[in-house]
Amino acid sequence: MKFWIGFFTCLVTLSLVWIQGLTSQLGTATPTSRWVFDAYQLKLKAAEQIATPKVLIVAGSNAMFGIDSKQLSAYWQRPTINLAVNAGLGLDYILAQAKKAARRGDIIILPLEYALYLDDGDANSQIIDYVIGRDPLYWNSLTQYQKTQFILGMAPERWIQGLRQPIDSPVNSGTYGTHHLDNVGDQTFSGREHQQEQDRAAIAIAASPKKAWRYGERALQENGAWERLSQFSKWARQNQLCVIAVPTALLFHKSYKDSIVERRFYESIPDRVRSLDIPYVGKPFDFMYPADHFFDTDHHLQDWARTIHTQRLIKQLRQSQPCSFR
Template structure:
Protein backbone atom coordinates (compact mmCIF):
# COMPACT_ATOMS: atom_id res chain seq x y z
CA UNK A 1 0.00 0.00 0.00
CA UNK A 2 2.80 2.39 0.95
CA UNK A 3 4.54 1.58 -2.32
CA UNK A 4 1.47 2.57 -4.35
CA UNK A 5 1.23 5.80 -2.40
CA UNK A 6 4.84 6.62 -3.34
CA UNK A 7 4.12 5.78 -6.97
CA UNK A 8 1.14 8.10 -6.91
CA UNK A 9 3.08 10.99 -5.35
CA UNK A 10 5.95 10.47 -7.81
CA UNK A 11 3.57 10.45 -10.78
CA UNK A 12 1.80 13.59 -9.52
CA UNK A 13 5.09 15.40 -8.98
CA UNK A 14 6.38 14.40 -12.43
CA UNK A 15 3.19 15.64 -14.05
CA UNK A 16 3.35 18.91 -12.11
CA UNK A 17 6.97 19.49 -13.14
CA UNK A 18 5.99 18.88 -16.76
CA UNK A 19 3.08 21.34 -16.51
CA UNK A 20 5.38 23.90 -14.87
CA UNK A 21 7.95 23.75 -17.65
CA UNK A 22 5.28 23.86 -20.33
CA UNK A 23 3.98 27.08 -18.76
CA UNK A 24 7.38 28.82 -18.83
CA UNK A 25 7.53 31.77 -21.23
CA UNK A 26 3.75 31.60 -21.66
CA UNK A 27 2.46 35.21 -21.42
CA UNK A 28 0.28 36.23 -18.51
CA UNK A 29 -2.12 39.14 -18.08
CA UNK A 30 -0.90 39.60 -14.50
CA UNK A 31 2.52 40.84 -15.67
CA UNK A 32 1.63 42.09 -19.15
CA UNK A 33 1.89 45.76 -18.19
CA UNK A 34 5.29 45.15 -16.56
CA UNK A 35 6.57 43.34 -19.63
CA UNK A 36 5.29 46.08 -21.95
CA UNK A 37 6.82 48.80 -19.78
CA UNK A 38 10.22 47.10 -19.76
CA UNK A 39 10.02 46.51 -23.51
CA UNK A 40 9.44 50.23 -24.12
CA UNK A 41 12.09 51.31 -21.63
CA UNK A 42 14.65 48.89 -23.10
CA UNK A 43 14.11 50.49 -26.52
CA UNK A 44 14.52 53.94 -24.94
CA UNK A 45 17.74 52.81 -23.24
CA UNK A 46 19.17 51.32 -26.44
CA UNK A 47 18.51 54.59 -28.28
CA UNK A 48 19.97 56.84 -25.56
CA UNK A 49 23.61 57.77 -26.21
CA UNK A 50 26.34 57.59 -23.61
CA UNK A 51 27.47 59.06 -21.31
CA UNK A 52 24.10 58.93 -19.57
CA UNK A 53 22.31 58.62 -16.27
CA UNK A 54 20.19 55.51 -15.65
CA UNK A 55 17.66 55.53 -12.81
CA UNK A 56 16.36 52.13 -11.78
CA UNK A 57 14.10 50.92 -8.96
CA UNK A 58 10.39 50.16 -8.65
CA UNK A 59 7.28 52.19 -9.33
CA UNK A 60 8.10 54.83 -6.71
CA UNK A 61 10.74 56.02 -9.18
CA UNK A 62 8.54 55.37 -12.22
CA UNK A 63 6.11 57.88 -10.68
CA UNK A 64 8.56 59.95 -8.65
CA UNK A 65 11.30 61.18 -10.99
CA UNK A 66 11.30 64.03 -13.49
CA UNK A 67 14.01 62.75 -15.81
CA UNK A 68 13.95 65.91 -17.89
CA UNK A 69 14.89 68.04 -14.86
CA UNK A 70 17.80 65.73 -13.98
CA UNK A 71 18.99 65.78 -17.58
CA UNK A 72 18.97 69.58 -17.62
CA UNK A 73 20.71 69.80 -14.25
CA UNK A 74 23.63 67.60 -15.25
CA UNK A 75 23.59 68.06 -19.02
CA UNK A 76 23.38 64.32 -19.62
CA UNK A 77 20.64 62.14 -21.14
CA UNK A 78 18.55 60.27 -18.56
CA UNK A 79 16.75 56.93 -18.78
CA UNK A 80 14.15 56.08 -16.15
CA UNK A 81 14.30 52.27 -16.18
CA UNK A 82 12.07 51.79 -13.13
CA UNK A 83 8.89 49.70 -13.33
CA UNK A 84 7.59 47.71 -10.35
CA UNK A 85 9.05 46.98 -6.91
CA UNK A 86 6.89 43.86 -6.73
CA UNK A 87 9.42 42.15 -8.99
CA UNK A 88 11.79 42.18 -6.00
CA UNK A 89 15.49 42.97 -5.86
CA UNK A 90 17.15 40.15 -7.87
CA UNK A 91 14.86 40.65 -10.87
CA UNK A 92 15.31 44.43 -10.87
CA UNK A 93 19.09 44.09 -10.62
CA UNK A 94 19.09 41.53 -13.45
CA UNK A 95 16.93 43.72 -15.69
CA UNK A 96 19.05 46.78 -14.95
CA UNK A 97 22.27 44.95 -15.73
CA UNK A 98 20.91 44.08 -19.19
CA UNK A 99 20.84 47.71 -20.33
CA UNK A 100 23.86 49.15 -18.52
CA UNK A 101 26.92 50.31 -20.44
CA UNK A 102 30.43 51.03 -19.32
CA UNK A 103 30.63 54.54 -17.91
CA UNK A 104 26.95 54.83 -16.97
CA UNK A 105 25.95 56.68 -13.81
CA UNK A 106 23.32 54.52 -12.10
CA UNK A 107 20.99 55.99 -9.48
CA UNK A 108 18.90 53.48 -7.51
CA UNK A 109 16.20 54.83 -5.14
CA UNK A 110 15.23 51.29 -4.10
CA UNK A 111 11.98 50.73 -2.23
CA UNK A 112 12.42 49.57 1.34
CA UNK A 113 10.98 46.13 0.61
CA UNK A 114 14.08 45.53 -1.52
CA UNK A 115 16.35 45.65 1.50
CA UNK A 116 14.13 43.12 3.27
CA UNK A 117 14.26 40.56 0.46
CA UNK A 118 15.37 37.24 1.90
CA UNK A 119 14.78 34.77 -0.90
CA UNK A 120 10.99 34.45 -0.70
CA UNK A 121 9.55 35.48 -4.09
CA UNK A 122 6.07 36.99 -4.16
CA UNK A 123 3.28 36.40 -6.68
CA UNK A 124 4.36 39.28 -8.95
CA UNK A 125 7.97 38.12 -9.15
CA UNK A 126 6.90 34.51 -9.78
CA UNK A 127 4.45 35.43 -12.52
CA UNK A 128 6.83 37.79 -14.34
CA UNK A 129 9.81 35.41 -14.25
CA UNK A 130 7.85 32.34 -15.34
CA UNK A 131 5.74 34.18 -17.93
CA UNK A 132 8.26 36.50 -19.58
CA UNK A 133 11.82 36.04 -18.28
CA UNK A 134 12.42 32.35 -17.38
CA UNK A 135 16.11 32.83 -18.20
CA UNK A 136 16.35 34.62 -14.84
CA UNK A 137 15.66 31.37 -12.99
CA UNK A 138 19.23 29.96 -13.19
CA UNK A 139 20.63 33.23 -11.78
CA UNK A 140 18.66 32.78 -8.54
CA UNK A 141 19.58 30.67 -5.53
CA UNK A 142 18.28 27.10 -5.28
CA UNK A 143 15.96 28.24 -2.50
CA UNK A 144 14.40 30.90 -4.73
CA UNK A 145 14.08 28.50 -7.66
CA UNK A 146 12.34 25.95 -5.42
CA UNK A 147 9.93 28.55 -4.05
CA UNK A 148 9.06 29.74 -7.54
CA UNK A 149 8.29 26.17 -8.60
CA UNK A 150 6.45 25.27 -5.40
CA UNK A 151 4.35 28.42 -5.29
CA UNK A 152 3.29 28.30 -8.93
CA UNK A 153 -0.27 27.04 -8.67
CA UNK A 154 -1.95 24.67 -11.08
CA UNK A 155 -4.68 27.28 -11.48
CA UNK A 156 -2.18 29.87 -12.73
CA UNK A 157 -0.68 27.34 -15.15
CA UNK A 158 -4.09 26.49 -16.60
CA UNK A 159 -5.06 30.16 -16.78
CA UNK A 160 -1.97 31.00 -18.82
CA UNK A 161 -2.77 28.19 -21.25
CA UNK A 162 -6.36 29.29 -21.80
CA UNK A 163 -6.52 33.06 -21.31
CA UNK A 164 -6.67 35.72 -24.00
CA UNK A 165 -3.88 38.25 -23.52
CA UNK A 166 -5.26 41.76 -23.06
CA UNK A 167 -3.57 45.06 -23.89
CA UNK A 168 -3.28 47.11 -20.67
CA UNK A 169 -5.62 50.11 -20.69
CA UNK A 170 -5.48 51.54 -17.16
CA UNK A 171 -2.99 53.61 -15.21
CA UNK A 172 -0.13 51.14 -15.58
CA UNK A 173 1.59 50.24 -18.82
CA UNK A 174 3.70 51.44 -21.73
CA UNK A 175 0.89 53.73 -22.93
CA UNK A 176 1.41 55.94 -19.85
CA UNK A 177 5.20 56.20 -20.11
CA UNK A 178 6.97 59.08 -21.87
CA UNK A 179 10.10 59.03 -24.04
CA UNK A 180 12.46 59.08 -21.04
CA UNK A 181 10.61 56.37 -19.13
CA UNK A 182 8.62 58.53 -16.69
CA UNK A 183 4.99 57.89 -15.78
CA UNK A 184 2.54 60.44 -17.19
CA UNK A 185 -1.06 61.51 -16.44
CA UNK A 186 -0.51 61.78 -12.69
CA UNK A 187 -1.41 65.41 -12.03
CA UNK A 188 -3.61 66.20 -9.03
CA UNK A 189 -6.42 66.89 -11.48
CA UNK A 190 -6.14 63.28 -12.70
CA UNK A 191 -6.46 61.81 -9.21
CA UNK A 192 -9.64 59.75 -8.87
CA UNK A 193 -11.56 59.87 -5.59
CA UNK A 194 -10.87 56.19 -4.98
CA UNK A 195 -7.13 56.86 -5.26
CA UNK A 196 -7.27 59.42 -2.48
CA UNK A 197 -9.45 57.11 -0.38
CA UNK A 198 -6.84 54.37 -0.85
CA UNK A 199 -4.17 56.75 0.44
CA UNK A 200 -6.27 57.64 3.47
CA UNK A 201 -6.67 53.94 4.30
CA UNK A 202 -2.94 53.22 4.06
CA UNK A 203 -1.50 51.44 7.08
CA UNK A 204 2.12 51.86 8.27
CA UNK A 205 4.57 49.27 7.03
CA UNK A 206 6.08 46.98 9.65
CA UNK A 207 9.57 47.14 8.21
CA UNK A 208 11.07 47.68 11.64
CA UNK A 209 9.64 44.38 12.91
CA UNK A 210 10.81 42.39 9.90
CA UNK A 211 14.30 43.80 9.41
CA UNK A 212 17.22 41.70 10.66
CA UNK A 213 20.21 43.20 8.84
CA UNK A 214 21.49 39.96 7.31
CA UNK A 215 18.98 39.62 4.47
CA UNK A 216 19.86 37.98 1.16
CA UNK A 217 19.37 41.40 -0.41
CA UNK A 218 22.78 42.52 0.85
CA UNK A 219 24.51 39.66 -0.92
CA UNK A 220 22.76 40.58 -4.15
CA UNK A 221 23.72 44.23 -3.70
CA UNK A 222 27.38 43.39 -3.01
CA UNK A 223 27.57 41.26 -6.16
CA UNK A 224 25.86 43.96 -8.18
CA UNK A 225 28.20 46.64 -6.83
CA UNK A 226 31.18 44.47 -7.84
CA UNK A 227 29.74 44.21 -11.36
CA UNK A 228 29.32 47.98 -11.54
CA UNK A 229 32.88 48.59 -10.36
CA UNK A 230 34.26 46.10 -12.88
CA UNK A 231 32.42 47.86 -15.70
CA UNK A 232 33.19 51.45 -14.63
CA UNK A 233 29.59 52.16 -13.66
CA UNK A 234 29.06 54.68 -10.88
CA UNK A 235 26.40 53.29 -8.51
CA UNK A 236 24.51 55.72 -6.25
CA UNK A 237 21.85 54.58 -3.79
CA UNK A 238 19.30 57.02 -2.41
CA UNK A 239 15.97 56.94 -0.55
CA UNK A 240 12.67 56.63 -2.37
CA UNK A 241 9.58 58.76 -1.64
CA UNK A 242 7.20 57.36 0.97
CA UNK A 243 3.99 58.56 2.62
CA UNK A 244 5.02 59.66 6.10
CA UNK A 245 3.69 58.01 9.27
CA UNK A 246 4.45 59.32 12.79
CA UNK A 247 5.97 56.02 13.99
CA UNK A 248 8.54 55.97 11.16
CA UNK A 249 10.52 58.70 12.92
CA UNK A 250 11.14 56.37 15.85
CA UNK A 251 12.02 53.22 13.91
CA UNK A 252 15.64 52.13 13.65
CA UNK A 253 15.06 50.49 10.24
CA UNK A 254 15.10 53.79 8.35
CA UNK A 255 18.33 54.87 10.06
CA UNK A 256 20.04 51.48 10.01
CA UNK A 257 19.73 50.75 6.29
CA UNK A 258 21.68 53.82 5.07
CA UNK A 259 24.24 53.35 7.85
CA UNK A 260 24.78 49.69 6.96
CA UNK A 261 25.08 50.41 3.24
CA UNK A 262 27.62 53.19 3.80
CA UNK A 263 29.60 50.90 6.10
CA UNK A 264 29.65 48.34 3.27
CA UNK A 265 31.19 50.94 0.94
CA UNK A 266 28.12 52.01 -1.02
CA UNK A 267 27.52 55.61 -1.99
CA UNK A 268 24.19 56.34 -0.28
CA UNK A 269 23.02 59.95 -0.34
CA UNK A 270 20.25 61.54 1.66
CA UNK A 271 18.12 60.42 4.60
CA UNK A 272 14.90 58.39 4.28
CA UNK A 273 13.19 60.83 6.67
CA UNK A 274 13.79 63.72 4.27
CA UNK A 275 11.98 61.85 1.51
CA UNK A 276 8.81 61.14 3.49
CA UNK A 277 5.93 63.37 2.44
CA UNK A 278 2.36 64.15 3.44
CA UNK A 279 -0.68 62.59 1.79
CA UNK A 280 -1.19 65.53 -0.60
CA UNK A 281 2.06 64.63 -2.35
CA UNK A 282 0.78 61.23 -3.49
CA UNK A 283 -1.33 60.06 -6.39
CA UNK A 284 -2.73 56.58 -5.73
CA UNK A 285 -0.41 54.64 -3.38
CA UNK A 286 1.93 55.56 -0.53
CA UNK A 287 4.92 55.21 -2.90
CA UNK A 288 3.52 57.06 -5.95
CA UNK A 289 3.98 60.83 -6.08
CA UNK A 290 1.67 63.03 -8.11
CA UNK A 291 3.14 65.12 -10.90
CA UNK A 292 3.46 68.32 -8.88
CA UNK A 293 5.22 66.54 -6.01
CA UNK A 294 7.44 64.69 -8.49
CA UNK A 295 8.99 68.00 -9.54
CA UNK A 296 9.73 69.03 -5.93
CA UNK A 297 11.11 65.61 -5.06
CA UNK A 298 13.37 65.63 -8.11
CA UNK A 299 14.79 69.04 -7.21
CA UNK A 300 15.61 67.74 -3.73
CA UNK A 301 17.37 64.74 -5.27
CA UNK A 302 19.33 67.00 -7.64
CA UNK A 303 20.65 69.00 -4.68
CA UNK A 304 21.76 65.77 -3.01
CA UNK A 305 23.52 64.68 -6.20
CA UNK A 306 25.39 67.93 -6.85
CA UNK A 307 28.38 67.13 -4.58
CA UNK A 308 28.65 63.69 -6.18
CA UNK A 309 28.62 64.99 -9.75
CA UNK A 310 30.73 68.09 -9.25
CA UNK A 311 33.04 66.64 -6.63
CA UNK A 312 35.87 64.27 -7.39
CA UNK A 313 33.82 61.09 -7.84
CA UNK A 314 32.09 61.83 -11.15
CA UNK A 315 33.54 65.06 -12.47
CA UNK A 316 37.00 63.55 -12.86
CA UNK A 317 35.61 60.53 -14.71
CA UNK A 318 36.45 60.55 -18.39
CA UNK A 319 32.82 59.54 -19.00
CA UNK A 320 31.37 62.76 -17.57
CA UNK A 321 31.41 65.96 -19.51
CA UNK A 322 29.59 69.27 -19.59
CA UNK A 323 28.08 69.80 -23.01
Protein backbone atom coordinates in the same frame (compact mmCIF):
# COMPACT_ATOMS: atom_id res chain seq x y z
CA MET B 1 2.28 -6.17 -3.43
CA LYS B 2 -0.83 -4.82 -5.18
CA PHE B 3 -0.76 -1.85 -2.81
CA TRP B 4 2.80 -0.93 -3.73
CA ILE B 5 2.19 -1.39 -7.45
CA GLY B 6 -0.84 0.88 -7.19
CA PHE B 7 1.09 3.39 -5.07
CA PHE B 8 3.99 3.67 -7.50
CA THR B 9 1.65 3.77 -10.50
CA CYS B 10 -0.22 6.66 -8.89
CA LEU B 11 3.06 8.40 -8.02
CA VAL B 12 4.39 8.09 -11.59
CA THR B 13 1.09 9.28 -13.05
CA LEU B 14 0.99 12.32 -10.78
CA SER B 15 4.62 13.11 -11.58
CA LEU B 16 3.93 12.97 -15.32
CA VAL B 17 0.88 15.21 -14.92
CA TRP B 18 2.93 17.63 -12.82
CA ILE B 19 5.75 17.72 -15.40
CA GLN B 20 3.27 18.27 -18.20
CA GLY B 21 1.62 21.03 -16.20
CA LEU B 22 4.95 22.74 -15.57
CA THR B 23 5.87 22.51 -19.25
CA SER B 24 2.64 24.27 -20.14
CA GLN B 25 3.40 27.06 -17.64
CA LEU B 26 6.82 28.01 -19.01
CA GLY B 27 6.36 30.74 -21.58
CA THR B 28 2.64 31.03 -20.89
CA ALA B 29 2.10 34.63 -19.83
CA THR B 30 -0.77 35.89 -17.73
CA PRO B 31 -2.62 39.21 -18.17
CA THR B 32 -1.50 40.36 -14.71
CA SER B 33 2.14 40.56 -15.82
CA ARG B 34 1.59 42.24 -19.19
CA TRP B 35 1.94 45.87 -18.12
CA VAL B 36 5.28 45.14 -16.39
CA PHE B 37 6.55 43.32 -19.47
CA ASP B 38 5.55 46.15 -21.79
CA ALA B 39 7.10 48.72 -19.46
CA TYR B 40 10.44 46.92 -19.36
CA GLN B 41 10.43 46.46 -23.12
CA LEU B 42 9.95 50.20 -23.63
CA LYS B 43 12.58 51.18 -21.07
CA LEU B 44 15.25 48.64 -22.06
CA LYS B 45 14.83 49.51 -25.74
CA ALA B 46 15.17 53.22 -24.96
CA ALA B 47 18.37 52.51 -23.00
CA GLU B 48 19.78 50.31 -25.75
CA GLN B 49 19.37 53.06 -28.34
CA ILE B 50 21.65 55.43 -26.42
CA ALA B 51 25.26 55.14 -27.56
CA THR B 52 26.72 57.72 -25.17
CA PRO B 53 27.08 57.48 -21.37
CA LYS B 54 23.70 57.81 -19.68
CA VAL B 55 21.90 57.87 -16.36
CA LEU B 56 19.73 54.91 -15.33
CA ILE B 57 17.14 55.13 -12.57
CA VAL B 58 16.84 51.68 -10.98
CA ALA B 59 14.14 50.90 -8.40
CA GLY B 60 10.48 49.99 -8.07
CA SER B 61 7.52 52.13 -9.04
CA ASN B 62 8.27 54.86 -6.49
CA ALA B 63 10.82 56.20 -8.96
CA MET B 64 8.62 55.59 -12.01
CA PHE B 65 6.17 58.06 -10.47
CA GLY B 66 8.59 60.10 -8.37
CA ILE B 67 11.58 61.08 -10.50
CA ASP B 68 11.59 63.48 -13.44
CA SER B 69 14.19 62.05 -15.80
CA LYS B 70 14.35 65.22 -17.88
CA GLN B 71 15.47 67.22 -14.84
CA LEU B 72 18.23 64.69 -14.18
CA SER B 73 19.26 64.82 -17.84
CA ALA B 74 19.60 68.59 -17.60
CA TYR B 75 21.69 68.29 -14.43
CA TRP B 76 24.01 65.51 -15.61
CA GLN B 77 24.07 66.72 -19.23
CA ARG B 78 23.46 63.20 -20.47
CA PRO B 79 20.40 61.10 -21.42
CA THR B 80 18.40 59.60 -18.55
CA ILE B 81 16.23 56.48 -18.72
CA ASN B 82 13.82 55.58 -15.93
CA LEU B 83 14.13 51.79 -15.57
CA ALA B 84 11.95 51.73 -12.46
CA VAL B 85 8.87 49.50 -12.78
CA ASN B 86 7.65 47.39 -9.85
CA ALA B 87 9.28 46.72 -6.47
CA GLY B 88 7.19 43.56 -6.15
CA LEU B 89 9.55 41.83 -8.58
CA GLY B 90 12.24 41.89 -5.91
CA LEU B 91 15.74 43.31 -5.71
CA ASP B 92 17.48 40.54 -7.68
CA TYR B 93 15.32 40.98 -10.76
CA ILE B 94 15.46 44.77 -10.60
CA LEU B 95 19.27 44.72 -10.45
CA ALA B 96 19.39 42.15 -13.27
CA GLN B 97 17.56 44.62 -15.52
CA ALA B 98 20.07 47.30 -14.59
CA LYS B 99 22.89 44.98 -15.64
CA LYS B 100 21.18 44.47 -18.99
CA ALA B 101 20.96 48.18 -19.68
CA ALA B 102 24.15 49.57 -18.14
CA ARG B 103 27.30 50.33 -20.13
CA ARG B 104 30.75 51.56 -19.12
CA GLY B 105 30.62 55.16 -17.90
CA ASP B 106 26.93 55.12 -16.99
CA ILE B 107 25.52 56.50 -13.75
CA ILE B 108 23.03 54.32 -11.87
CA ILE B 109 20.70 56.05 -9.42
CA LEU B 110 19.20 53.71 -6.79
CA PRO B 111 16.12 55.19 -5.08
CA LEU B 112 15.28 51.75 -3.71
CA GLU B 113 12.13 51.21 -1.70
CA TYR B 114 13.01 50.43 1.91
CA ALA B 115 11.39 47.02 1.55
CA LEU B 116 14.03 46.14 -1.05
CA TYR B 117 16.81 46.64 1.51
CA LEU B 118 15.07 43.94 3.55
CA ASP B 119 14.47 41.63 0.57
CA ASP B 120 15.70 38.15 1.48
CA GLY B 121 15.67 36.94 -2.12
CA ASP B 122 12.81 34.48 -1.72
CA ALA B 123 10.51 34.34 -4.73
CA ASN B 124 7.08 35.90 -4.27
CA SER B 125 3.97 35.46 -6.41
CA GLN B 126 4.75 38.44 -8.66
CA ILE B 127 8.23 37.38 -9.69
CA ILE B 128 7.13 33.75 -10.08
CA ASP B 129 4.26 34.73 -12.35
CA TYR B 130 6.44 37.09 -14.37
CA VAL B 131 9.57 35.02 -14.89
CA ILE B 132 7.81 31.74 -15.65
CA GLY B 133 5.57 33.44 -18.18
CA ARG B 134 7.77 36.11 -19.73
CA ASP B 135 11.51 35.85 -19.08
CA PRO B 136 13.01 32.53 -20.18
CA LEU B 137 16.56 33.94 -20.08
CA TYR B 138 16.22 34.86 -16.42
CA TRP B 139 14.59 31.49 -15.71
CA ASN B 140 17.54 29.70 -17.30
CA SER B 141 19.96 31.75 -15.19
CA LEU B 142 18.42 30.45 -11.95
CA THR B 143 19.97 27.61 -9.99
CA GLN B 144 18.04 24.37 -9.72
CA TYR B 145 17.22 25.23 -6.13
CA GLN B 146 15.80 28.60 -7.19
CA LYS B 147 13.76 26.99 -9.95
CA THR B 148 12.35 24.56 -7.44
CA GLN B 149 11.43 27.51 -5.21
CA PHE B 150 9.60 29.14 -8.10
CA ILE B 151 7.72 25.97 -8.99
CA LEU B 152 6.70 25.17 -5.43
CA GLY B 153 5.69 28.78 -4.89
CA MET B 154 3.23 28.91 -7.76
CA ALA B 155 -0.25 29.66 -6.48
CA PRO B 156 -3.08 27.34 -7.65
CA GLU B 157 -4.67 30.26 -9.51
CA ARG B 158 -1.44 30.75 -11.49
CA TRP B 159 -1.37 27.08 -12.42
CA ILE B 160 -4.96 27.28 -13.61
CA GLN B 161 -4.32 30.43 -15.63
CA GLY B 162 -1.27 28.87 -17.25
CA LEU B 163 -3.18 25.76 -18.21
CA ARG B 164 -5.93 27.86 -19.75
CA GLN B 165 -3.34 29.86 -21.74
CA PRO B 166 -5.16 33.22 -21.67
CA ILE B 167 -5.00 35.73 -24.51
CA ASP B 168 -2.01 38.04 -24.04
CA SER B 169 -3.59 41.37 -24.97
CA PRO B 170 -1.74 44.71 -24.64
CA VAL B 171 -2.74 46.94 -21.74
CA ASN B 172 -4.28 50.21 -22.94
CA SER B 173 -6.39 51.31 -19.99
CA GLY B 174 -5.95 51.93 -16.28
CA THR B 175 -3.09 53.64 -14.45
CA TYR B 176 -0.30 51.18 -15.26
CA GLY B 177 1.08 50.45 -18.70
CA THR B 178 3.08 51.93 -21.55
CA HIS B 179 0.11 54.06 -22.57
CA HIS B 180 0.97 56.16 -19.50
CA LEU B 181 4.77 56.14 -19.86
CA ASP B 182 6.73 58.75 -21.79
CA ASN B 183 9.63 57.92 -24.08
CA VAL B 184 12.18 57.78 -21.24
CA GLY B 185 10.02 55.69 -18.90
CA ASP B 186 8.50 58.28 -16.56
CA GLN B 187 4.88 57.89 -15.48
CA THR B 188 2.40 60.38 -16.96
CA PHE B 189 -1.25 61.17 -16.17
CA SER B 190 -0.46 61.28 -12.46
CA GLY B 191 -1.70 64.73 -11.47
CA ARG B 192 -4.60 65.73 -9.24
CA GLU B 193 -6.85 65.99 -12.27
CA HIS B 194 -6.16 62.34 -13.11
CA GLN B 195 -6.96 60.91 -9.68
CA GLN B 196 -10.03 58.70 -9.52
CA GLU B 197 -12.16 58.24 -6.44
CA GLN B 198 -10.48 54.90 -5.71
CA ASP B 199 -7.05 56.59 -5.87
CA ARG B 200 -8.03 59.19 -3.27
CA ALA B 201 -9.57 56.47 -1.12
CA ALA B 202 -6.34 54.43 -1.32
CA ILE B 203 -4.29 57.42 -0.14
CA ALA B 204 -6.70 58.02 2.74
CA ILE B 205 -6.21 54.42 3.83
CA ALA B 206 -2.41 54.63 3.41
CA ALA B 207 -2.37 57.72 5.65
CA SER B 208 -3.98 55.82 8.51
CA PRO B 209 -1.51 55.21 11.37
CA LYS B 210 -2.37 51.51 11.17
CA LYS B 211 -0.85 51.42 7.67
CA ALA B 212 2.57 52.70 8.70
CA TRP B 213 5.37 50.36 7.69
CA ARG B 214 7.43 48.66 10.39
CA TYR B 215 10.69 48.28 8.52
CA GLY B 216 12.70 48.89 11.68
CA GLU B 217 11.08 45.93 13.41
CA ARG B 218 11.67 43.77 10.36
CA ALA B 219 15.30 44.82 10.12
CA LEU B 220 15.92 43.46 13.62
CA GLN B 221 14.76 40.01 12.54
CA GLU B 222 15.81 39.71 8.88
CA ASN B 223 19.16 39.54 7.14
CA GLY B 224 18.02 41.67 4.25
CA ALA B 225 19.70 42.30 0.90
CA TRP B 226 22.99 43.79 2.05
CA GLU B 227 25.24 41.06 0.71
CA ARG B 228 23.55 41.12 -2.71
CA LEU B 229 23.83 44.90 -2.84
CA SER B 230 27.51 44.55 -1.99
CA GLN B 231 27.95 42.16 -4.91
CA PHE B 232 26.17 44.64 -7.20
CA SER B 233 28.50 47.38 -6.01
CA LYS B 234 31.53 45.24 -6.87
CA TRP B 235 30.09 44.44 -10.29
CA ALA B 236 29.53 48.15 -10.95
CA ARG B 237 33.10 49.07 -10.05
CA GLN B 238 34.47 46.29 -12.24
CA ASN B 239 32.44 47.71 -15.14
CA GLN B 240 33.37 51.34 -14.40
CA LEU B 241 29.88 52.43 -13.44
CA CYS B 242 29.00 55.05 -10.86
CA VAL B 243 26.22 53.90 -8.50
CA ILE B 244 24.49 56.39 -6.22
CA ALA B 245 21.80 55.48 -3.70
CA VAL B 246 19.21 58.11 -2.77
CA PRO B 247 16.11 58.08 -0.55
CA THR B 248 12.84 56.79 -1.89
CA ALA B 249 9.67 58.88 -1.85
CA LEU B 250 7.45 57.77 1.03
CA LEU B 251 4.33 59.01 2.79
CA PHE B 252 5.36 60.27 6.23
CA HIS B 253 3.95 58.68 9.36
CA LYS B 254 4.55 60.12 12.82
CA SER B 255 5.62 56.69 14.08
CA TYR B 256 8.65 56.75 11.78
CA LYS B 257 10.19 59.35 14.09
CA ASP B 258 8.42 58.60 17.36
CA SER B 259 9.42 54.94 17.43
CA ILE B 260 13.08 54.54 18.41
CA VAL B 261 13.35 51.34 16.38
CA GLU B 262 11.83 52.87 13.25
CA ARG B 263 13.78 56.12 13.53
CA ARG B 264 17.07 54.25 13.90
CA PHE B 265 16.28 52.20 10.82
CA TYR B 266 15.83 55.25 8.59
CA GLU B 267 18.72 57.14 10.14
CA SER B 268 21.04 54.15 9.72
CA ILE B 269 20.30 53.53 6.03
CA PRO B 270 22.83 56.05 4.58
CA ASP B 271 25.81 54.70 6.54
CA ARG B 272 24.74 51.09 6.02
CA VAL B 273 24.67 51.63 2.24
CA ARG B 274 27.95 53.55 2.25
CA SER B 275 29.58 50.59 4.00
CA LEU B 276 28.95 48.68 0.75
CA ASP B 277 31.01 51.24 -1.22
CA ILE B 278 27.83 52.79 -2.61
CA PRO B 279 27.56 56.57 -2.04
CA TYR B 280 24.27 57.53 -0.38
CA VAL B 281 23.06 61.07 -1.01
CA GLY B 282 20.43 62.70 1.20
CA LYS B 283 18.56 61.65 4.33
CA PRO B 284 15.41 59.48 4.25
CA PHE B 285 13.34 61.80 6.46
CA ASP B 286 13.95 64.71 4.07
CA PHE B 287 12.16 62.78 1.32
CA MET B 288 9.02 61.81 3.18
CA TYR B 289 5.93 63.78 2.28
CA PRO B 290 2.34 64.40 3.48
CA ALA B 291 -0.55 62.40 2.06
CA ASP B 292 -1.72 65.11 -0.35
CA HIS B 293 1.52 64.67 -2.36
CA PHE B 294 0.64 61.11 -3.39
CA PHE B 295 -1.37 59.73 -6.27
CA ASP B 296 -2.61 56.20 -5.50
CA THR B 297 -0.15 54.58 -3.06
CA ASP B 298 2.15 55.80 -0.30
CA HIS B 299 5.11 55.56 -2.72
CA HIS B 300 3.61 57.18 -5.86
CA LEU B 301 3.95 60.95 -5.99
CA GLN B 302 1.70 63.16 -8.06
CA ASP B 303 3.38 64.84 -11.02
CA TRP B 304 3.78 68.26 -9.33
CA ALA B 305 5.26 66.59 -6.24
CA ARG B 306 7.64 64.65 -8.47
CA THR B 307 9.09 67.97 -9.62
CA ILE B 308 9.75 69.01 -6.01
CA HIS B 309 11.19 65.60 -5.12
CA THR B 310 13.57 65.59 -8.10
CA GLN B 311 14.74 69.13 -7.38
CA ARG B 312 15.58 68.08 -3.82
CA LEU B 313 17.55 65.11 -5.12
CA ILE B 314 19.48 67.29 -7.56
CA LYS B 315 20.33 69.75 -4.77
CA GLN B 316 21.80 66.89 -2.74
CA LEU B 317 23.68 65.53 -5.75
CA ARG B 318 25.12 68.96 -6.49
CA GLN B 319 26.36 69.36 -2.92
CA SER B 320 27.98 65.93 -2.68
CA GLN B 321 29.05 65.24 -6.31
CA PRO B 322 29.47 61.49 -5.66
CA CYS B 323 30.63 60.67 -9.21
CA SER B 324 34.06 61.79 -10.35
CA PHE B 325 32.79 62.31 -13.90
CA ARG B 326 29.83 64.21 -15.35
